[in-house]
Amino acid sequence: MTLFDVVFSGNDAVYGLTENAINEAIAKYGEDKAVAFPDTAYSLPCYYGVTGTKVGNLGELKAALGVVKTLMTREQKLNDAFMSGVATALCAEFIEVLKYIDGATPYEAPCYGHLADAVIRELGVPLVTGDIPGVAVLLGAAPTTEDAVALVKSYQSQGILVTLTGGIIDQLEEAGYKTGANVRVIPLGKDVTSVIHVVSVAIRAALIFGNVTPGDAGALMEYTMKRVPAFVNAFAPLDPVIVACGAGAIALGFPVVTNEDTFKVPKSLINQPDVSKFNATSLEARDIKIKITNIDIPVAYASAFEGEIIRRKDMQVEFDGSRVDCFELVQTKEMSEIEDHKIELIGPDIDTFEVGSKHSLAYIVEVAGKSMQADFEPVIERKFHSYLNCVEGAYHTGQRDMFRIRIGKDTFAAGFRAKHIGEILYAKVKSEFAAVVDKCQVKIITDAELCTKLRHELAIPVFDKRDERLLTLTDESVDVYYSCIMCQAFSPSHVCVVTPERLGLCGAVSWLDAKATNELDPQGPCQVITKERPIDERIGEYEDVNEAVNKFSQGALDDVSLYSIIEKPMTSCGCFECICGIEPLSNGVCIANREYAGMTPIGMTFSELASMTGGGVQTPGFMGHGKHFIASKKFMKAEGGVARIVWMPKELKEQVAERLNATAKELYNIDNFSDMIGDETIAEDPETLLAFLEEKGHPALSMEPMM
Amino acid sequence: MPFTAKSGKFSASINTLTMGTGEKAIVLGGENVLPFYTFDAPIENAPKVGIEITDGGLEAEPECVKKYYEGCETIVDMAKKAATFEGVDFLSIHLEGGDPNGENKPTEELIKIVKEVAEAVDLPIVISGCKNVEKDSEIFAKASEVLSGKNAVMLAAKEENYKNVGASAGLAYKQIVGAESADDINLAKQLNVLLTQLGVDAKSIVMNVGTAAAGYGYEYVVSTMDRIKAAALQQGDATLQMPIITPVASETWGIKESIATEEDMPEWGDQEARGIDMEVETAAADLASGSNAVILKHPVSVATISKMIKALV
Amino acid sequence: MALKGLDIFKLSPKKNCKECGSPTCMAFSMKVAQGAVSIDACPYFSEDAKAAMSEATAPPMKTIKVGAGENEMVLGGETVLFRHEKTFVNKTRYAVDICSCMDDATIEAKVAELKHVDYERIGERMYVEMIDVEYDPASGADRYVEVVKKVAGEGRVLILDCQDVEVAKAALDVCKDAKPVLNGANAQNYEAMSKLATEAGVVLGVYGADENELFDTLAALEKLGNKNLVFNACTSSVKAAFATAVQFRKAAIKDSNRTCGYPSIVNVSKLAKGDSHLQAALLSLFTVKYGSIVIAEKISYAEALPLYGLRQNVFTDPQKPMKVEPGIYRINGADENSICLTTVDFALTYFVVSGELERSGVPCNLIINDAGGLSVLTSWAAGKFSSSSIAKFFQEQDIEGKIKCRKLCIPGKVAVLKGELEAKMPGWEIIVAPREAVQLVKFLKDMQ
Missing domain, CATH: 3.40.50.2030 (Rossmann fold)
Incomplete structure (x- = not known):
């Protein structure tokens, strides 16, 4: 017998019973006898829901059974089986309603029968x-x-x-x-x-x-x-x-x-x-996910403890990645590889350690989920710092294999042990990343040798791979970009278009962050922007990007380019880390960062530049951006790229020099490009800057005029 | 050469929403122009004015309000009296005593008040919560049940409890769901989207997009409403076309300009006049920025704002 | 409409001579584009370039100055219809209405009442800036001049509300140096009035029975070369007044109808005579929607407290949030032994926090840091509300010398600062307060 046959035979059996029961009831009460479930406005709810017809008496019930019969087709097909299943259910409802006939109360405690x-x-x-x-x-x-x-x-x-x-x-x-x-x-x-x-x-x-x-x-x-x-x-x-x-x-x-x-x-x-x-x-x-509401640890857990510092004298034990092998890692696994909420300790527990001693520690949070992607691993991992800091009497700094955790004496005395780190990570990851993490288990390793081995064989290769992915992640290599409108509260028409090579101008939202934000909060500030209809590849203008910007700015902006500061530049909110602006004399741009209070060769300070550039208004020639964007190959690509940078405050220059030099080497084969860039110790006015640039042979001087 | 103004009529319009039932039912929204821009197109449904009473009864009212309720012994008496004041279109029962951090009155006690008031007056009813999201979920669920069929407004669902309030008020009992967000167009929009995704009918949502007393960060109120109306009308954004209801009284009757006594601040003069003007000026600004309804406390404020609306529409 | 800075720069002399006061031509061009300086400040812009630009850079709404000396104030000059589009620049000014029909005692009482309102709110002086002096033909020209003379010395800008040319001339004679507004031109007398206003160097106010007459009169005056104007919103009804104020502003800014681009006067004392609360509502309405000067029968503290707060809010630049003065704010009669709480100088934060503290009834010292006027998390992220900035501020302000209590509550949103603060401010007990201000009342009460 096939499954279908079993279904059909079960259906036939129930149908027969129902038919008999209705006929018997009619024989006894007549066709006009009312039938109904108590306390419902929905008649026979299942039959009413499926057919839209209300049944009021036995005669109508009989007619309804005729309708049910039409569902009972007998081909060896899935749909026939399903419909026979539905027919069986409806028959069951008919049998049940007959139990209530004549005001009977067929169910007694503990059984409920029909629910009001x-x-x-x-x-x-x-x-x-x-x-x-x-x-x-x-x-x-x-x-x-x-x-x-x-x-x-x-x-x-x-x-x-x-x-x-x-x-x-x-x-x-x-x-x-x-x-x-x-x-x-x-x-x-x-x-x-x-x-x-x-x-x-x-x-x-x-x-x-x-x-x-x-x-x-x-x-x-x-x-x-x-x-x-x-x-x-x-x-x-x-x-x-x-x-x-x-x-x-x-x-x-x-x-x-x-x-x-x-x-x-x-x-x-x-x-x-x-x-x-x-x-x-x-x-x-x-696909049912159970919400985690409490964290099972013996001490308090609240953001109020985030700023606590555990001093050496109050410290029970310390794990210090700068001295011994430690690491924290999120890894994506298959659903079947994970037993949800399994916390495993490999190695000795904290209570075997001497007071004030230093040890190795590794914790691997293994997650699985239908919507989980490897790109979210670092996003989740970055939250560990605040997750662990919220524990009363514990503190965490750093990340990856360079973190340090201290656990206070009082916290230890309250019963805090290694597995509780797992409890916290499990609970937080499951609740905050519920949209992507269906299952989660945590391995806590205090075995020093295993920590060393896994750090080198597992963790470091993963970190290296991620870094490499970040480097190779280009605007061309992805299908979509993301909007970010977190700043619209004070800059109503501003929309950031976040691409792999151009992070949000506040410096805080990378393409991966935006992607994760979108996945976790689909109605939130980061929305998918497609880029399927290019208008002008040179300046990075796309029809679909323009449509998105128009929509998210509530019509205030019609078009933006991703790679130009002259033509339809992206707008700025107010929280940009840096502003770049044209310095006409040297045919390039000066960049000022927020921390820099002095004058720039453009003739304006950071705050003067900010007041002209901010507010979600396009200001050709000027643009807010993140520090990280400075070394991007997409920085002012339309105007010739980073070679246009002629001046930056010294501190900023030092921060970005290494990556900027690498970019300049790759794009123009120029060595030590950052040395050609002026700073406030060299010039704060355009004339002196120009003299310096001429002396250094800065490439901007021989480039196409910017205007 | 006569003055010719270009019409500012939009092709999109604000949703219309009926509050209450029967003869006293009122309609919010429907306009396709900015607030009071009757020169661009007629405004069919003038903004409405509600009066607020609280579960605290007469005792909880400011001195200057008490005298208008002379002779009232119960909250029901107050509700009946409030319904007779000039310019009152609807009644708001503010259940502030439910706040677990305040008086923490049990839900049953509050619902009893709601039930009694609803039986005594035929005005459309707004239930204003206690601001605690968990307690409000409970209050709105029960209030929705006892007000079944009355087309009442539950003010309001927030991001934290929209599922509860949306499901009970909007889905189970088909009341009007208030959607409250704090002075941010994107949050307002997001909440509307979430509520509609839950299954709540967009046409039975009314927004409280945040308010403040005049002088207290009111710039955010103006800009949020300006932007929402622009998005709703100019951009035709259906997720922001819900009418706006603004509880004014609960903001203005808590700040010192309204409640400092004349003894405390002799140079400020009469306290009642200050309380009324703070309420009236805040309400006028709310209406000018886009509120389709305001909730006030002082009977003189209600009469004044009602008069202003009549003069403008 | 608005020319971008870069377009202006292209036409600039590009010589960085600094004679305009800006260090570079680029900086100058950007300021011109913003409307911050006039293009005339540069001696080297070619006439052709100026001409090419004057039309483009001319603001859609005229900026009109009234009053003289320290009473000089600026009206109009708006470039947007909604503050979120950029910002409103010149705030609404308020006037109280007196009339030559009133006796001296009434006038004195009214002046005393309006002068009573004079206070400071977040660095701004709040007072009734103008007096509207209405001419009553029945009591005669001499009486009008007498009344004008009487109030001219009160330190307020006068609006001479008088459509009789001869009487206006006589009134102007006694006060023209203070640059009052001559509010008296209409379709009949505008030529004579314009001459009078031009000769006296004062702004002319224009009336019209309806929008069309008003528009035509404005156009006629422009034709005479007088562009130093304000217009009166129609006084036939609230609806008509609102329609004029809104439609003219919209026509000027959105449709570049320059004839409409003048500041407005709205006389709510006429629109709602004898109803002070309705006037309060209308004062608010016309502050939000396009009144440049609003005249009321009275402005006491009742009207003023909400009104000036509203105006301050509405005319705040969205890019530059309002700031309060850093320092110690003693709340609920706090003294040096009362608990301390600290937060940022963002005005909204201050108002919300101080409101909740007042509500708690607990005496406390609210210490407002210099955090650049940003909100708690924003300033923290920008490094302007850090453990070092707080410690430094406490030192600079000598908080320890002024307050003996050593308990300091910090906003829950910056709980991360606790440990660092304890290290940098020895002797202080750092307590993490709730994340949201509304939870402060319970927090303070629980702590007691």
Whole structure:
């Protein structure tokens, strides 16, 4: 028998039962006898939701069964199986509603049977907000009472709503386990058909919260699939009726996990022989993420502790990357390689260390997720500093393999140990990067030899690879850029277009940062900008970039170039690290950084330049930018590139010299280019600067006139 | 040669939104011009004025307001009285006592007030929260339930609790969802987008884009509203076309210009006049910048602003 | 419309002679583009270049000066319709209305009342800058001159609201050196009035029964060569006044209709006679929307406190947030033993924080640092609110000599400074306060 055959036979069986039950009821009460569930405005919610038709009496119910019959096609195709599943569910609803005929109260505590609209409204809000992260539909009897209790408890502790149908109700009762809507464990009923009451919840949620029009079955199924995070755990043995019901569940988007070795449908009908793994398997199948709300450590955790400094005399133990081998690392893994929330300590714990001693430490945070990308690793890693600093009585400086951590005596005395570092990193990474990290585990290594080995064999190669990636990441090598409009609060029309070679002008937002921000907060300040329709490659102007800038500036700006400061230069907000401006006499540009208070050869100080350049207005000849951009090959590319730089404050020049020289060497084969650039010790006026440039043979003097 | 002005009529317009039900229902928005620019095109729905009472009742009101509620013993009495003041279009029940860091009144107690007031007056109702996001989620859910079918405004959902408030007020009970952000067009837009993604009907969202008393960082209020109206009308940005409601009273009746007594500040003169003028001048600026409704406290302020609106529309 | 600095530079002499006061031609050109200096400051710009540019660089709205000496003030000169587009430059000025029909006692009382309002707010003097003197034909010309004479010495710029040429001439004779506004031209008398104003060297105010008449009269006056004008928004109704103020400003700035590009006078005392609260509302309305001078029946502290605060806000350059004076602010009767809190000098931060501190009722010393007028996180990021800058500020201001308490609360957003501050300011206990000001009340109460 195929899976389809099983579904069809289960469906046929239930249909037969339903038909008999309706006929019997009509014989007894007549066709005009009213049928209804109590306390709902949605008639027979499942039937009403799927067809848009309300059923009021037995005659109409019979007619409805005729409609159900039309769903029961019998080709060996997936759709036929799904529709038969839906038909089975509807039949179950009919059987259940008949139980309520003549004002009967078919369900007694602990079973609920039909749930009132008021309950749906109450449960619906936390379902929509994610406070109830999922709905577990448990069907049948678990292998043992202990298994039943353990499974229900595991869901309950995650805030998941549990509904029970069949034998498991007796199992929980036997164990004396507390059930009820208030503890979010709801026994529905002992007949299989009572499972329809949870389906009814899902359907009414779609009608109430999803504004789905009754009868719009497509929209209904889309809503339940996307917005109702339900799944089914069906315990062996499965009979054809249960399989047919399962097909109905799958049609609504709810995967079925079972411990019976039966047919498998990827992502929908999943075999998990180990009932203790039902939880993990179900959550992964339904893509349910559990929010982490508290961090399990023995001391306080708050941003108020971020600025604490632990002095030597107060220090229990120290890990210092500058003296011994240490490193911190995020690594992306496959989903199957990670056991969520596993914290592993390799080596001795802190309590074996002498007071005031120095040790090696490495922690590797391994993450996996459908939307995780290796590019986010450094973004996550960079947050470790503030994550660990928020611990009361602990402090962290530096990064990569050059960090230092000190743990205070009081914190140690309160019970803080190595694994707590893992708890913090786990909780923070899972909560703050929930959009990309589905699973996370942490390895903490205090074994000195292993630290040394892994630092050289694992960490340093990764860091080198990342640095190389940053170097090779060019504007041409990526498909999209990002907007950044974080500054619009005070510079309303300003939009930064962040590209790999041109970070945000504040210096704080790189292309990778913007990419991660976009992924984590899709409605946030960083939006994807495509660059598929170039207008002028020389100045870096694109139709799609212009459209984006127009949109994000609310129409204040029509066009920008990415690589020119003369033609449609990018605007500046107010928080630029540097401003460059044309110095006409020397046919180049001067750059002033924010820290520089003196005069520039342009005849304006940084603050004078800033007042002309800021505010999101295009000012040809002047532009705000980040320090890092100075050595970029895209810096003023349209005007000839970095060779145009004729003057910078000494301090800034020293900061960028190495990278700038490398760029100049590559672009123009000029050695030590930074020595040709003037600074305030050489000139603060254009004439003296020009004399200096002529003496040095600065390339700008022989370039095309800028204007 | 006569003066010819180019029309500033836009092809886009602000959403219309009905508050309340029955004869006293009011309509916000609908205009396709900047605030009060009737010379560009007629403004069908004039901005509206609400009066605020609080769960603190008469006792919590400033001295100069108390006298207008003479004889009122309960909050319901106050609500009935407030409904009779000149120029009142709607009633706002400000449940500030719910704040866990303040009086921390239980939700049930506050909801009882809401229920009683709603039964006693037929004006459209705004429920203003206590500013604590968790408590507000609870208050709005319950208030939405007891005000079922009344088309009331829940002021307001914020970024931190929009899911709760949106789901309960907007989805479960089909009330009007207030969307509150702090003086930033992008945050306002983001919240609207998030609410609509949640399933809340964009046409039943009203924005509180942030306000301040005149003099207290009011430049951000002006610029935020200016920019939102420009985006909504000129750019036709549908995610910002929601009408704006601005709670003025809760801002102005807390600052020293309004509450310092004459004994404390003799040179400033009469306290009541100061309180009214602070409220009136802030409200006038809000309306000139784009608010479709303002919430005031002093009956004279309500009458004055209502008069100004009538003179302008 | 607006010429970019680079375009101006291209036409400049490019000789960096510094005679204009700017160190380079580039710097000069940029300032001209901003409207900060006149192109005439450069002796070497060719006439052709100037002519080519004058039209382009001429502001869409005239900048008009009224008053003399220390009372001189500037009206108009706006280049945008909304402050976020760049900034508003010349703030609205307020006048109180007196009339020659009033008796001396009434006038004296009114002058005393308006002069009573005179205070400073964030470095700006707040006072009623002008007096509008309305001519009442029934009480005669002599009485008008007498009243003008009476108020001329009060240190306020006068608006001579008089459409009778002879009476205006007599009034001008007693006060023209103080450069009042002669607010009296209309469709009938404009030629004579213009002559009078030009001879006296004063700004002429123009009336019109409606927008068309007003526009035509302005155009006629321009034709006579008088561009030293202000116009009166129609007084027939609030709606008409608002329409004139908005439409003329829009026409000037958006549609380059230069005839509309003059400052406006809005007389709300006429629009809402006897209703002081409605006048307060209208004062606010016309501050936000395009009143250059607004005249009211009275401006006491009640009207002034919100109004001047609003004006200060609206006319702040979005690029340069308002700053408060750094120093110690003693709140709720704090003394040298009261707890200290410190934050930045960004005006909004100051107002929000001091408001919450006042609400707490706890006496405390609020120490405002010199942080360049930036918000907490911005100034921290820019290095202007760091442990060294705070420590240095405390030393410069001799805070330890002025305050004995050694508990200092820092904003929760810069909790990172705690350790460094403890190191740099020995003897101080550094306490991390909440991240948001609204949490301060609870924080202070809990601490007690």
